[in-house]
Amino acid sequence: MKESPTRSILAIVTLDEKLVVHSSAPTFLALDKKAQEKIASELGRTLSGNVYGLVNGVIIITQE
Amino acid sequence: MDKGHLLESHVLLFIFTGILVGFISRWWMLRGDVRQYPTFPNGYLIHLTTGFIAAAMGSVAYPALLGKNYVAVTFLALAIQQFRDIRKMEKDTLHSLERDSYSPRGESYIDGIAKTFEARNYIVMISSLSVTSSAFIIRSFTKKNLIIIPFAVILGFIVTVLLKNYTKGYTLRDIITIIEAPLxxxxxxxxxxxxxxxxxxxxxxxxxxxxxxxIGVIMKPVGENEMVILNHSGQRKAIAHECSRLLGLERYVETRRNFDNGDLALVIVPIVKDISRIKEIIYNVPLLEINKKSNNKNS
Structure with missing residues (x-):
C-alpha cells in the first residue's frame, strides 16, 4: 500500500490574527502582504520547510 | 574425453571463442543501457569483469561435462550466487545514491535495474555455453575450424540477440501520448x-x-490497463527522476493524477528548458517490470 505521510505545520504567518484560533504552531502576525511573504520565506528557509498559501490569505510552513 | 585432453588446441579454441562472444555480448548490452546506468567508468569495469567471468563459466561448462568432470558444473550454482550478489550490489549502489538525488528513482525502478544487470550475466553465460556446445556438435560433422568457428560465433550472437529481445522491456512510448499544457x-x-x-x-x-x-505536460494513457500502469507510484517516481536527472532541476518536479480520466500531469522547473527533450525523455522511461507483471499490454 502506498505510504501517505502526514506533515506537521511548523509555523503560520497571517495578516489577521482572528483567522488563526488556538494554533499549536508558532503564529506570526504580519503588517502587510509583502511582509507576510518575506516572513514566510525566511521561516521556510530557516526551518527547511515548504511554504503553502491558503485561500483565506494565511500562509503555513510545513515539514518538507 | 579423457583427462589431459582439455589442452587439445581445438578445445582451447572453442572455449576462447565462447568467452570472446560472451564478453562482446556483455559489452554490447552494457552500451545499450547507458540511460539506466550510472555512467561511472568503475561501474563499467565491474560489469565487464563479471561479464567476462560469466562468459568463462558458460564456455567451460560443456567441455567439463564431456570430460566427465561433473564437479565443475556445480560451479554454475556458485556463479548464480555471485550474480545474485551483483543484483544486491547494484541495489545497494543505487540506494546510496538516492540520498543525494533531488528526485529519487524509487524502489521499483531500482529493483528493475538491478534485475536487468543480473539477467544480462545469465544471457552472457547462456550465449557462451551455446557457442562452445554448438562448436563441439558441429565438430562431429567436420573437423575444419574455419567452418566450425564462424557457425558457432553466429549462433552465439543470435542467442544473445534473442535473449536480449526477450528480456527487453517496453517504454512509456508504448502506452501514452504527451501533450504540452499551460501552467x-x-x-x-x-x-x-x-x-x-x-x-x-x-x-x-x-x-x-x-x-x-x-514546463507542464499531460500524459494520456491509451487504454485502461495503461491507466493502471501510469497510476503506479514507482512509475511516476521513475518519470520525475529521469526528467530531473537528464535536464537538471532548478526547482520543483511534481506529478499529479486526474482521477476522472487517468491523465497524469507533470510540472518541472528544469535547468535546460526544452519541451521536445522532456517529451523524448518521458517517452523513453522504461515500463517498470513490476507493472508488466500485472498489466502486460500483450496479456
Missing part, C-alpha cells in the same frame, strides 16, 4: 497544469519562477 495559478496559490491541480505554492517569487521557467 496557471488559480485561487491565488493553486498551480494547475491544464485542468489538473498539481501543487500549492505560497510565495509570489516562487510562482513567478514557475510561470517563467516551468
Amino acid at each position: 496557471e495559478f488559480r485561487d491565488g496559490n493553486n498551480l494547475y497544469v491544464g485542468d489538473i491541480y498539481v501543487m500549492n505554492i505560497g510565495l509570489s517569487a516562487t510562482k513567478e519562477r514557475i510561470l517563467k521557467n516551468g
Whole structure:
C-alpha cells in the first residue's frame, strides 16, 4: 500500500490574527502582504520547510 | 574425453571463442543501457569483469561435462550466487545514491535495474555455453575450424540477440501520448497544469519562477490497463527522476493524477528548458517490470 505521510505545520504567518484560533504552531502576525511573504520565506528557509498559501490569505510552513 | 585432453588446441579454441562472444555480448548490452546506468567508468569495469567471468563459466561448462568432470558444473550454482550478489550490489549502489538525488528513482525502478544487470550475466553465460556446445556438435560433422568457428560465433550472437529481445522491456512510448499544457495559478496559490491541480505554492517569487521557467505536460494513457500502469507510484517516481536527472532541476518536479480520466500531469522547473527533450525523455522511461507483471499490454 502506498505510504501517505502526514506533515506537521511548523509555523503560520497571517495578516489577521482572528483567522488563526488556538494554533499549536508558532503564529506570526504580519503588517502587510509583502511582509507576510518575506516572513514566510525566511521561516521556510530557516526551518527547511515548504511554504503553502491558503485561500483565506494565511500562509503555513510545513515539514518538507 | 579423457583427462589431459582439455589442452587439445581445438578445445582451447572453442572455449576462447565462447568467452570472446560472451564478453562482446556483455559489452554490447552494457552500451545499450547507458540511460539506466550510472555512467561511472568503475561501474563499467565491474560489469565487464563479471561479464567476462560469466562468459568463462558458460564456455567451460560443456567441455567439463564431456570430460566427465561433473564437479565443475556445480560451479554454475556458485556463479548464480555471485550474480545474485551483483543484483544486491547494484541495489545497494543505487540506494546510496538516492540520498543525494533531488528526485529519487524509487524502489521499483531500482529493483528493475538491478534485475536487468543480473539477467544480462545469465544471457552472457547462456550465449557462451551455446557457442562452445554448438562448436563441439558441429565438430562431429567436420573437423575444419574455419567452418566450425564462424557457425558457432553466429549462433552465439543470435542467442544473445534473442535473449536480449526477450528480456527487453517496453517504454512509456508504448502506452501514452504527451501533450504540452499551460501552467496557471488559480485561487491565488493553486498551480494547475491544464485542468489538473498539481501543487500549492505560497510565495509570489516562487510562482513567478514557475510561470517563467516551468514546463507542464499531460500524459494520456491509451487504454485502461495503461491507466493502471501510469497510476503506479514507482512509475511516476521513475518519470520525475529521469526528467530531473537528464535536464537538471532548478526547482520543483511534481506529478499529479486526474482521477476522472487517468491523465497524469507533470510540472518541472528544469535547468535546460526544452519541451521536445522532456517529451523524448518521458517517452523513453522504461515500463517498470513490476507493472508488466500485472498489466502486460500483450496479456
